[in-house]
Amino acid sequence: MKILVTNDDGLYSPGLRACYEALRELGEVFVVTPAVQKSGVGRSISIMEPIRVSEVRVNGMELYAVDGTPTDAVIIGIHEIIGELPDLVVSGINLGENLSTEAVTTSGTVGAALEAATQGSKAIAISLEMKDVYKFESFFAPADFSNAKLVLEKLARRVLEKGLPDGVDVLNVNVPERWNGKYAFTRLTRRLYKTRIDTRFDPRGRKYYWIDGVEEENAEEGTDLHAIRSGYVSITPICLDMTSRVDFSLLERWFND
Known part of the structure; x- marks a missing residue:
């Protein structure tokens, strides 16, 4: 079995190491990841500049650092x-949860899995719930990835053995901080955040903004979101076809009228 591992947190992420450890007994693992932090870039692709790749060794892993996005990787x-x-592409383990329709369109972790599915591979995106402040400290203070590794190993083994169910292109998996040991198959919540803009001024008096929520x-x-808050591992089946499931005759009448 050949397994491709990537992420959007960069090559130094402890979640990347945890992902590698969970999968290395299941086959030959290739780690190809953005060289630096690329959270929030969605499925963006580098088409206006060249992409450079370096072979490096980080945290005991031989990996390829890509000067680009998770999709590029x-x-x-x-x-x-x-x-x-x-045989399988796994994106993660992301530092922080990726929930809702917002995450599916903005997360580099999910974007990488969607690209893998487009290329024809089975794909899993996996994220670990973290408090916002801890997401930025986790490179320096160790996080507990034990539950996420257990979930990933079990799920990856199942996908490698049985494939994905018909109509499913990607499994978006979110592991809660405090897991109750159970799983829930879920749909995407509409929104995770209420948008907020923090307006500030630099030392020269020029205005700038932080987008927050x-x-x-x-x-x-x-x-x-309900599953995570209830302590369940959330597994959301995603399909590439985002076409609205609507009666086209209704659209034709709406347009013609």
């Missing part, structure tokens, strides 16, 4: 490093 990993379609209080039952 997947494309380079499949077509240049491995040279064929891997306050987490939504309500979490509808059956959603990924």
